[in-house]
Amino acid sequence: MRNGGALLSFFQQLGAPVASWRGAEGEAGVEDMGGDGVGVTGADGGMGSDIADVGLSGGGLARIEWAGRAMPVLGLLREECASKQPFAGRSIAACLHVTAETAVLVGVLTAGGGRVHLAASNPLSTQDDIAAALASQPGVFVHARTGVDRETYYAHLHRALDGAPDLVIDDGCDLVNTLHAERAELLPGVAGGCESTSTGVMRLRRMAAEGTLAFPVVAADASVTRRMFDNGYGTSQSVIDGLMRATNILLAGKTVVVAGFGSCGSAIAERAAGLGAQVCVTEVDPVRALEAIMGGYRVLPMAEAAPLGDVFITATGSRDVIAGEHLELMKDGAVLANAGHFDVEIDVRALADLAVEVNRGIRPNADEYVLDSGRRLILLAGGRVVNLIAAEGNPAAVMDLSFATQVIALMWLVSGEAELAPGVHPMPEAIDAEVARLTLAAHGTRIDDLSPAQLEYLESWRQGS
Ligand SMILES: NC(=O)c1ccc[n+]([C@@H]2O[C@H](COP(=O)([O-])OP(=O)(O)OC[C@H]3O[C@@H](n4cnc5c(N)ncnc54)[C@H](O)[C@@H]3O)[C@@H](O)[C@H]2O)c1
Helix, strand or coil, X not given: CCCCCHHHHHHCCCCCCCCCCCCCCCCCEEECCCCCCEEEECCCCCCCEEECCHHHHHHHHXXXXXXXXXXXXXXXXXXXXXXXXXXXXXEEEEEECCCHHXXXXXXXXXXXXXXXXXXXXXXXXXXXXXXXXXXXXXXXXXXXCCCCCHHHHHHHHHHHHCCCCCEEEECCCHHHHHXXXXXXXXXXXXXXXEECCHHHHHHHHHHHHCCCCCCEEEEHHHCHHHHHHHHHHHHHHHHHHHHHHHHCCCCCCCEEEEECCCHHHHHHHHHHHHCCCEEEEECCCHHHHHHHHHCCCEECCHHHHCXXXXXXEECCCCCCCECHHXXXXXXXXXXXXXXXXXXXXXXXXXXXXXXEEEEEEEECCEEEEXXXXXXXXEEEHHXXXXXXXXXXXXXXXXHHHHHHHHHXXXXXXXXXXXXXXXXXXXXXXXXXXXXXXXXXXXXXXXXXXXXXXHHHHHHCCCCCC
């Protein structure tokens, strides 16, 4: 794989402007499509959006403008895309959380000449005001309404694919999976794509190992900026934010059990400890477990942690991490939250089976399950990804880095420079370094450069003590 250095020439200018999320100029038409959604006809007239309420677009617009202020690297990319038109005539199918930050990304892609079909990567995380604001933009088609059922969720993925994508952006691999399993006739037209999250990369690797994956996908998840800033700083802050908004709990003095000490879980543990909680960690990987011990946390199996915890947060990418047998051991009032991509980490069905009474919505995004012992367990966001449902997802400054690497990956894929075989490919280190350099510049932070003597010293094996 090439290092992408040539592609990065457009990064030579610094002083990134504020990101504008708007695409090319023009008007999008609005029509009532019947049913419980609102149709918004885009530039091609034939493939409208399916959103909840077009009247919400004003509020969405204001939130997108606010997010754009914290996304200077995407702002710079937008200018580059507007002048070089790397996506001209290209159709891009995206399956992402429909948030203000995603809207800024979409604005960069349309500024670069792309047509974007956006579906939600989680039925509960869609922000309907953002969907409405985006759907009113030319070249953008949004197929997302909050709270849709599974059938509609997949129907929206199909609608996104109806745009016959040249490129795909996925978050969890549902779009790529649907494309291969049910829309294989579109595969020859797809030049490649990128995947945002670890769960999606795991699924893609399994597809590649089976020889099923038909095009190259760049694993944005594996980039250093993504793992350190998005999974680490961003997810941990927004997970705690979701927990706070849903419960208003005081974490100081509480026992917080974090399942999974990976890039998300380790940062969540650190944040919870920083707020005064006693943090326990459960793991299945001995190296990660050791790392947690060295970090000052108590490590133990979930069956032993279950009776101790006041708050449980799962971040593993696996299923049934909190199972029925654990739920039965928990204290009265224990709070259950999931930060992992899919709603399989807490066995919600077992929780429902154990409950003699369910009090939904005792607070926004909090349901109370009363067990026959009288103990009450509080499930947040229905066991789905808590930071996106009970809070607003990652802060814009973090998504600026994550999405910037993805835009560059897509530009690289269409530039003809990449020459990647079908399969999962790591993000070139050069892109990470450049995005970090630009972000530092936007912060007004300067760092030292290696001197020629230092460079020579570091590259030579001859000089010792
Ligand atoms: N909420 C968000 O905004 C957000 C952001 C990034 C990633 N994610 C998702 O969070 C999940 C974790 O991501 P990550 O990047 O931290 O992954 P990771 O691979 O770095 O870490 C996962 C950890 O969980 C451990 N684990 C697996 N099964 C376990 C089990 N049964 N019990 C305890 N530990 C177990 C693994 O050993 C590993 O250390 C994924 O589903 C990912 O897609 C969510």
